[in-house]
Amino acid sequence: MGCVSPILNVSDWAARLDSYGGEPAAKRSNVSPSGALPDDVLMLILLHLETISEAVRTSGLSRRWRRVCTLLSELKFYLVWFQGPCELGDIVSSRCPGLCKLSLCNTHGLTTLVVRSESLLQMDLYCLYGLLQLKIDPSTLKELTLHRCFVGNNFLRLLQWFQFIHTLSIALIYSKMIFCVDTYYEQERCNFQYLMEDIKVLPNVVFLTMLVINQRHTFSASSFHVLRLCTGISRLLLVLHTSRELEVKLCLAMY
Amino acid sequence: MAAPESGDGNNGAARMVTLISSDNTRFEVEAAAASLSQTLQLTILDGGGGGGDGIPLPNVDSATLSKVLEYCIKHAPAAANGGAPNATAVDRAELERFDNEFVNIDQSVLYSLIMAAHNLEIEGLQSLVAKKVADMIKGKSPMEIRRTLGFPDPTPEEQAEMNAHMLEYGWAYE
Numbered sequence: 001m002g003c004v005s006p007i008l009n010v011s012d013w014a015a016r017l018d019s020y021g022g023e024p025a026a027k028r029s030n031v032s033p034s035g036a037l038p039d040d041v042l043m044l045i046l047l048h049l050e051t052i053s054e055a056v057r058t059s060g061l062s063r064r065w066r067r068v069c070t071l072l073s074e075l076k077f078y079l080v081w082f083q084g085p086c087e088l089g090d091i092v093s094s095r096c097p098g099l100c101k102l103s104l105c106n107t108h109g110l111t112t113l114v115v116r117s118e119s120l121l122q123m124d125l126y127c128l129y130g131l132l133q134l135k136i137d138p139s140t141l142k143e144l145t146l147h148r149c150f151v152g153n154n155f156l157r158l159l160q161w162f163q164f165i166h167t168l169s170i171a172l173i174y175s176k177m178i179f180c181v182d183t184y185y186e187q188e189r190c191n192f193q194y195l196m197e198d199i200k201v202l203p204n205v206v207f208l209t210m211l212v213i214n215q216r217h218t219f220s221a222s223s224f225h226v227l228r229l230c231t232g233i234s235r236l237l238l239v240l241h242t243s244r245e246l247e248v249k250l251c252l253a254m255y
Numbered sequence: 256m257a258a259p260e261s262g263d264g265n266n267g268a269a270r271m272v273t274l275i276s277s278d279n280t281r282f283e284v285e286a287a288a289a290s291l292s293q294t295l296q297l298t299i300l301d302g303g304g305g306g307g308d309g310i311p312l313p314n315v316d317s318a319t320l321s322k323v324l325e326y327c328i329k330h331a332p333a334a335a336n337g338g339a340p341n342a343t344a345v346d347r348a349e350l351e352r353f354d355n356e357f358v359n360i361d362q363s364v365l366y367s368l369i370m371a372a373h374n375l376e377i378e379g380l381q382s383l384v385a386k387k388v389a390d391m392i393k394g395k396s397p398m399e400i401r402r403t404l405g406f407p408d409p410t411p412e413e414q415a416e417m418n419a420h421m422l423e424y425g426w427a428y429e
């Protein structure tokens with residue numbers, strides 16, 4: 001078998017990125033689909049795009065890229081404004097059969113997230129403004145991060161639901177003080193208040209990360225209350241935000 | 256810093272191996288550098304590639320192999336330190352500078368590198384070139400990406416598909 005010429009011209013390169021099973025681009029430049037970049041190379045490129053928005057835009061390129069997008073094992077959404085009813089959960093459920101890790105951070109307008117996935121092992125949710133409903137298959141999920149996503153009782157109900165989580169990271173805002181500042185962000189944050197004593201049941205986690213946001217309140221008793229609920233912990237990371245500016249004053253790690 | 260070509264002496268303490276490109280050029284490199292390739296590592300561990308034998312690489316031409324080895328030689332010391340946890344900031348900055356310059360190359364060379372890194376399973380290099388392509392794509396619209404990557408203009412059928420995609424995933428195009 002002859003070797004591929006060492007230097008390919010640019011249109012060949014394009015065809016290799018794009019070609020898949022007789023796609024038009026491949027036909028035009030007479031490059032056989034077998035010369036295409038392997039799927040895992042395309043996936044590596046997509047993973048380096050860092051956000052799903054970028055990857056989804058890429059999937060608009062051709063059928064091949066669209067297919068590879070669905071093979072991704074990790075999806076990250078960062079700073080996304082959703083408009084209208086968003087079927088993010090549907091997209092993830094139906095088109096990402098290999099998805100293992102889903103991260104959402106700073107989304108606006110996402111009110112419902114229903115994920116039906118047999119592969120999803122880890123979900124990290126940070127600051128999902130306006131999220132009202134979250135449904136995931138709790139039997140497969142092993143790791144969960146929930147920071148500033150739910151208000152009071154909804155959050156507590158959610159925690160009771162995950163029986164099989166072994167790694168949990170939660171932010172507990174321990175403050176009764178409403179401090180009003182005029183930025184949108186701070187107003188939103190005031191809505192995520194709940195007290196640790198309200199937590200009655202926690203999943204039987206092994207690794208627990210607890211971020212305590214506190215404003216000059218004593219929190220040791222309630223921290224111990226939470227710890228008493230998790231008797232199987234083998235590693236605890238306790239992060240205390242005690243200043244108004246949410247600066248980390250003290251970080252304790254016990255292994 | 257090109258890889259030395261077809262030497263035959265083992266003049267250092269480090270073990271040397273010979274790699275043979277698809278166009279029959281011989282490259283002699285330190286085993287530690289060549290071992291960054293997962294594909295080659297086992298062969299080298301088994302004692303292959305030494306003496307007059309050489310390891311043939313039928314999928315990699317000499318221009319690409321010399322580029323690949325340039326990367327491996329530069330990265331071998333850090334890799335030998337187990338990802339160099341105690342490397343100085345200066346060392347890391349130097350590697351980063353090298354990496355940035357290394358992928359500042361023509362697209363056709365970049366493509367050959369992607370394939371070589373994939374075939375030889377050199378993790379760091381795979382990641383480096385993938386990141387370079389990703390950077391070329393970031394923040395661009397599908398049409399701009401097509402132009403950047405040198406895709407031909409879309410057919411009316413492809414254009415319609417792209418438009419439909421844009422409608423369906425409006426949020427991704429914000």
